[in-house]
Structures are given as C-alpha cells and as structure tokens.
Amino acid sequence: MSSIEVTARGAAAEAIATHVPTLVSDEVASRLFARDATLWGTDAEEEAGKRLAWVDLHRTSRPLLGEISALREELRGDGVSRIVLCGMGGSSLAPEVICATAGVDIVILDSSAPDVVRRAVTTDLDSTAVVVSSKSGSTVETDSQRRAFEQAFTEAGIDATRRIIVVTDPGSPLDGEARAAGFRVINANPDVGGRYSALTAFGLVPSGLAGADVGALLDDADAVADLLAADDEGNPALRLGAAIGGTNPLRDKLVLVDAGTENVGFGAWAEQLIAESTGKNGTGILPVVADGAAPGHTYDDANVVRLVASTDDDPVELLADAPPRHPDSIAAEQPGPADPDPDEELGDSGSLITVAGTLGAQLLLWEVATAVAGRLLGINPFDQPDVESAKEAARGLLDRAGTAAEAPAFVDGSVEVRALGGDWLGEAHTVPGAVSALLSQLDESEGYVAVMAYLDREQDADLEEVARTLFDHTGRPVTFGWGPRFLHSTGQYHKGGPANGVFIQVTADPEEDLAVPGRTFTFGEFLAAQAGGDAQVLADHDRPVLRLHLTQHDRGLGQVRSALSTSSGA
Numbered sequence: 001m002s003s004i005e006v007t008a009r010g011a012a013a014e015a016i017a018t019h020v021p022t023l024v025s026d027e028v029a030s031r032l033f034a035r036d037a038t039l040w041g042t043d044a045e046e047e048a049g050k051r052l053a054w055v056d057l058h059r060t061s062r063p064l065l066g067e068i069s070a071l072r073e074e075l076r077g078d079g080v081s082r083i084v085l086c087g088m089g090g091s092s093l094a095p096e097v098i099c100a101t102a103g104v105d106i107v108i109l110d111s112s113a114p115d116v117v118r119r120a121v122t123t124d125l126d127s128t129a130v131v132v133s134s135k136s137g138s139t140v141e142t143d144s145q146r147r148a149f150e151q152a153f154t155e156a157g158i159d160a161t162r163r164i165i166v167v168t169d170p171g172s173p174l175d176g177e178a179r180a181a182g183f184r185v186i187n188a189n190p191d192v193g194g195r196y197s198a199l200t201a202f203g204l205v206p207s208g209l210a211g212a213d214v215g216a217l218l219d220d221a222d223a224v225a226d227l228l229a230a231d232d233e234g235n236p237a238l239r240l241g242a243a244i245g246g247t248n249p250l251r252d253k254l255v256l257v258d259a260g261t262e263n264v265g266f267g268a269w270a271e272q273l274i275a276e277s278t279g280k281n282g283t284g285i286l287p288v289v290a291d292g293a294a295p296g297h298t299y300d301d302a303n304v305v306r307l308v309a310s311t312d313d314d315p316v317e318l319l320a321d322a323p324p325r326h327p328d329s330i331a332a333e334q335p336g337p338a339d340p341d342p343d344e345e346l347g348d349s350g351s352l353i354t355v356a357g358t359l360g361a362q363l364l365l366w367e368v369a370t371a372v373a374g375r376l377l378g379i380n381p382f383d384q385p386d387v388e389s390a391k392e393a394a395r396g397l398l399d400r401a402g403t404a405a406e407a408p409a410f411v412d413g414s415v416e417v418r419a420l421g422g423d424w425l426g427e428a429h430t431v432p433g434a435v436s437a438l439l440s441q442l443d444e445s446e447g448y449v450a451v452m453a454y455l456d457r458e459q460d461a462d463l464e465e466v467a468r469t470l471f472d473h474t475g476r477p478v479t480f481g482w483g484p485r486f487l488h489s490t491g492q493y494h495k496g497g498p499a500n501g502v503f504i505q506v507t508a509d510p511e512e513d514l515a516v517p518g519r520t521f522t523f524g525e526f527l528a529a530q531a532g533g534d535a536q537v538l539a540d541h542d543r544p545v546l547r548l549h550l551t552q553h554d555r556g557l558g559q560v561r562s563a564l565s566t567s568s569g570a
C-alpha cells in the first residue's frame, strides 16, 4: 500500500498555515490535475500548456509496461545482462533513483569525461545494451555518447541496431535519424518536460530493462493521485509546496537529509526538479543534498527536509502544526526512525519538514509540490532559460577548440588557478589562499558555496566529502555537483537564481582523450568547453568563480581536497 506522510514544524508549519487555505480556495490542486495552464500567470501559460501531461502518467504510461517487458526478454535472449543509460538531467536522474531503490544495476553515463566514457564503452560490450535518452534529441553529451557506443559495437562486430534503444520525443532530430538508421525508438510523451519525466518512457524504459518493477512504481503513484488532486487542506502536495515555497522570509536553501528513507539517492532527483524549476528571475529554492544529519546551524535560516522511511500507517498523517524541536537534537541524531519526537523544541528560528512515502508516490508528490511552490514564488516552473546560455558559451569555445586556454593567475604544484567574476583573488598565491579569498566573498547570511567537479564521479567519489567540511567551516550551505551533470540540474539556479553563490570549479586533464566519432572535437575538448563556458557565464553574471585545474590528477586532487577541507574563509 502506498502512503505519504508530510509533517512540518517551525517556519515550514507557519507557511502551511498561511498558504494552504488559499491554495484550497483557489482550487489549485484540481486545476493542476485538469492541466490548467493559467496557474502560473500569462507569461508561463504557453510553456505550461505543453508541460502538464505528467499529472496523468500513472495511467497513460501503462501501455509501455508490456513493451518494456517484451524488450527485456528479447535482450536477455540476446545475452544482454548490462544496461547502460546515456542521458542527462531528467533523462537519467529518475532511472538512477528508481534502479538504486529497486536494487538493480544500471550504468548511468551522464558524463563527457573521456576516461568515464571510455570505461563505459569498453566494459562487457558483448553483454551490453544501451538506452540513449534525450527528449530534445539535441543534447551534445548524449549524442556524443551514442556515437561512441555505435562505433564500439560496430568495431566489435555487434549489430548496434539490436543493442541501442532510443527514447526521445516524436519528431525530435534524434527520432528521425535513429529510425532511418534502423534503431528501435520508443517515443515519450512530448507534453512532459525533462525534470517531470520520471513516470514517462524516460524513467520507465531504462529502469524496466534493468529489472526494476516499473508497474509497481505506477501503482504507487496511482494510489496517491486522487489525494494529491484534492482541494483539501490535508493534501500533502499542497502542504509540501507551501512549506518549501512559502516561508516568510523565504528560506531559499532546502537541505535534504536522508533520515532513513528507502528511496536511495532521492535527493539527486529532487535537486534537479526543484533547482531547475524554481531558480530563475533572481529567486528560487536551492536543494542542498546533505550527507548525513544537517549541522545544527542549518536550521537557523534554511528549510530542512528529513526524508524518512515509509510507514504503513494511514495514507496521510499530518502534524503540520506540531511543536518544533531543537536543532541540535536533530543534528546530533543519526538518520533513523521516521518519527522524531514532536515534543522537543526546534526553537523559534527553525524550520523542518519530514516526508515519508514510497518512491512512486513521492515522485508525483514532489512534482505537484514543485509546481505549487512555483506558483507561490511567482515563476514559471517549466522553463530553463539560463541553461541555454551555458550551452551557447560551450559551443563558442568548441569552435575555438584547440586554442590555448586562458593563462592561469598562478600555478601551485599540480593545480592551475584561475579567478573569474571580479578582482577578489588579491595577493593569494597558493590553492588554500585562493580558496580562502573566494570564501571571503561569501554572504554570511544568505550565501552558498557550489563545488562543481568535472571529474570521475566513481573514481573521485570521496571528493564529495569536502561539501560537508566546507558546510561546517563556513556555516553556509554547500552544494556539490559533478560536471557536466549538474549543468542540467542546479546549473539553472546558479545563473538564474539569487546572486549569492560563490563557485569552485575543479577540472583535470584526462588520462587519455577520446575522439567523438563524426565530430571535429574530442570528449576532452568538449568537457573543457563545457567547464569554460559555464565559468564564463557565471562570471558574466558577476558571480565569483575559482577554477582549479589539475595538471596531474592524483597530486592535484590531493592539494584541492586538502585546501577545501581546511579553508574556512575566515
């Protein structure tokens, strides 16, 4: 049985009390499920008019289930036991959490790093099938990955048309090309945007082929759909939307803490949904996926979401105005039981939301809540205007690929240091000094630090720990994103959200570059252009960017990890 539990305390509970009655009287929930495109104002109406089909996917995606099962059996009969998904942002984040939660293996290739692509393309090719997912059909990372796999299958004497399955919108450039080349193509519902596409073919096909029970996922969403469509003060999506988008003053950092949820890696999916939907017009909500319990100080001005394990209690149990608890007691506790003691004090500055529910139920819950939060924030939750600027800058750099990169401000050991977005570097001449100089730009009451690592998120995984030490040292929220993956997630917020971020970018020379078949650029050149383009666009928005480039991977990474683990910008 699927259940959703949303409780709130402190500022989040006040936001619920303030906004939910109006959301109910405005009939927002029922109008949303009736695909009313006027809910976000006239400027958003055209885009919203072609982006609301996600409200019915628990029903309209059913016909896919048979096709997915048949294809899975055919591939298994062909000796396939490894599924690779090539896709960015909304085209890969949902399958990642669906498969991790189901405990089935899938390789998510959402990188253009040559060493990462080479590893994916050369491992167990005989038993591999590849899903190439792209709504637009024009995302360069995904197109490049497809080209690499097609060449690899051909060179291995494997019929690529039997091992590459394409998921794309009908009529996309990829749709026509792939069908003409003889590939199997599964079209997705075009009236769903990428970050809302978890229950479309983009979420279901790769996950189902990998062995996840995607029928159960739709069942779990179906079990709560009527609840989420109800114009009722008990509607958990109205409450969650009000809690994340309606605090006053706005708590625009949403710290997501895994406090025992069974939905593995849920934060990474919610991060794109919330950041890319709300981070525009100088406002928005920045998800901060915290590793472990959030530090006590977080509660002072952030909104903390504890993702707890589902319970099999009644479908909706709401303690919206339960007494708050003291942050230190919450921060101290390890992720654990779903029911924090409501009697402890959160203090008058805290804000805490607790959410429990099966994955299928939560995917729909958070999509509705984000759309509701977008209405409260006065933005269009269905466009991503600033993502294009970074892609354009990257294309410009690619046209100049091979030209020497801009000279570093200085080199410290195995790290080239570049400073963009203002004259803030001062006299710094070491990596720690440069990190401290950047952190001294951090707004101590509203700012955040974004670490953006264009590295190998498997082999360099422990670098992510620096986010926690920086969080503790600076007292400000720190996000960590792997490049170029975050460009399709928090990247929109970095450029279109509040101008209070400071940015640390880490890049490295690849072990060995890799050609992109049929292209004039290599994967290494493309990745460097993506990093350079994003840094330039951030600097153009007057955001301070510290670029740290590793000229020798291991030594350079050691220097960067050490500098980020000890600097506090004090």
Ligand SMILES: O=P(O)(O)OC[C@H]1O[C@](O)(CO)[C@@H](O)[C@@H]1O
Residues within 6 Å of the ligand: 088, 089, 090, 091, 133, 134, 135, 136, 137, 138, 139, 142, 194, 195, 276, 384, 387, 487, 488, 489
């Ligand atoms: O599925 P596509 O068209 O390749 O886009 C991938 C991702 O890039 C974006 O369009 C921009 O980041 C996301 O909204 C989307 O999920």
